[in-house]
Amino acid sequence: MASLQNSVACPAMLIAAPASGQGKTTITAALAYHFRSQGLTVRVFKTGPDFIDPQILAFASGHPVYQLDLWMMGESHCRELLYRAAATADLILIEGVMGLFDGDSSSADLAQALGVPVAAVIDAQGMAQTFAAVAHGLATYRPELAFAGVIANKVGSAGHAKLLQEALPADMAMLAAVARDEAIGLPSRHLGLLQADEIGDLSARLARASELLNGFGPCRLPQAVQFEPVRCEPPPALLAGLRIAVARDAAFSFIYQANLDCLLAMGAELAFFSPLADAALPEADSVYLPGGYPELHLVALAGNQAMKQALRQHHNRGKAIYAECGGFLYLLESLADKQGQAAEMVGLLPGRAQMQSRLANLGMHSLTLPQGEIRGHSFHFSTLETELQPQQYSQPLRRFGHGEGFFRGGALQASYLHLYFPFNPSVAAGFFRQSGR
Known part of the structure; x- marks a missing residue:
């Protein structure tokens, strides 16, 4: 285990999207499952106060999932959680919430504050060059926000994947292209997705999604991020003996x-x-x-x-x-x-x-x-x-x-x-x- 007194480098990215419903949870879970199956230690976090998505992400990664929110938790506590995870992880993934710039404490705000680059999941159904325009807009809307690349979701064919990649700016990475497949969708109800233990074939869905990450070319790991140590005082022993x-x-x-x-x-x-x-x-x-x-x-x-x-x-x-x-x-x-x-x-x-x-x-x-x-x-x-x-x-x-x-x-x-x-x-x-x- 790395010393908790020095900075720690670990590949990391925040999985965002232009809107809800683009497939952030499915893609984040697939990435966690994919790299875990390769023997890597993957730690996953969820942006904002969510209880259901973390259950699926914990199943995929094999580790508890913690929330990250600048307002509810404070930046220092968020940094502490990431630093401790980086000390033992080979990869850190953070699932965003809603659209990249949406909300009072957005995914973009979190990524920028914590120095983690953004990977944008974009539902590519019915799009060609416009896919690149959406990606370009997300990457440049806030110039100071680090951008890792894009993940094309619900791609129709190898030709479609190639068309999407050719349209991207030369300096923008296509991290993965995932084929459209109803078998990897996650069922939902009024508060969101079903809980992990209610999806009987969750392992099979994630295994299939993991395969699709490499369907049109190798899925790429993000670059390493340097996480600095954070000194936080432990809470007082107010419940000792209870x-x-x-x-x-x-x-x-x-x-x-x-x-x-x-x-x-x-x-x-x-x-x-x-x-x-x-x-x-x-x-x-x-x-x-x-x-x-x-x-x-x-x-x-x-x-x-x-x-x-x-x-x-x-x-x-x-x-x-x-x-x-x-x-x-x-x-x-x-x-x-x-x-x-x-x-x-x-x-x-x-x-x-x-x-x-x-x-x-x-x-x-x-x-x-x-x-x-x-x-x-x-x-x-x-x-x-x-x-x-x-x-x-x-x-x-x-x-x-x-x-x-x-x-x-x-x-x-x-x-x-x-x-x-x-x-x-x-x-x-x-x-x-x-x-x-």
Whole structure:
């Protein structure tokens, strides 16, 4: 392992696109799978607050995937994560979000701040020389942004690939050209792609996509990037001796790996359990109910009376519970799916929620509690009816966004927010202590 006191060189690139739907996740996963199959250690990151794409990218790379976001995490923390990954990796890939320049903290902003060159995935269906015009625009729109080259996606034939490459400027690399093939597409639902463990043939899809990377010529590695050391103080041991039961199953899987790392770094012991399948909680001081898809598992969650009773008993003993988004919905009296079919949930918080066909809230948020500020994001399709008054409202980053209520009842704290613990470990620790302080 390279010394964590000196700079480290590692090939790296950020996979971007002119828009959503161009195939960024498929191509990033294919690249990770391809180079991993060649014996390389590939570390993958995801731009922005995303839980689903990282599951697929982790499957492809064989390593946990961490998020990178300048606003939610801070530039120094992003640099630290990349530097530590580069110390043991042969290749770093960062999947972008939306279009290259879209958003308040865009993929371009991240790439430029971290000094990582951009590779643009462009859906080439129905295009010839215009492909080069799009690539040229992406490469030159912000001259100070390093540009590694382009990846042509959904190419029709060898002749089409040649036409695309001939149209590119002489100094622009065609890193790969991938043939159109429905067999490599990734299925999706309302919050995005299906989770990795729901795609039974994911390995076969990635293997096929990996083959297609070399279909019209060899896939090229990006050039090495020099990553400088970052000195970050470890979080205080505020959770030393505490055992936290963390829900993790098909209904509750939206959790940052960095959050788990942060809890461990503060001295906590983690024990995982399934609200879907388990009849009892692990022996624990606190419970962490992350987000996920409870609405897809209403019958199983409602039917597991033993687990619901175990959570009530845990709460009645004055032990801490922290819940976000899907975990928050699980603690309400009832939750209804889009068809209006309602099921009884745990009932620790008064109120009911109803899934909608349209987004109810989306965006970055800052939450200020007595212990300080912590940041995260909101992304949900449900609406809430409750008489419970929030302890605090979050502040949305977007000008016309609306805040989320942060609720507290005894040692129970919950909201729609997905918070990023490393931004302020001291605030995060307060979620898991019985006093909540």
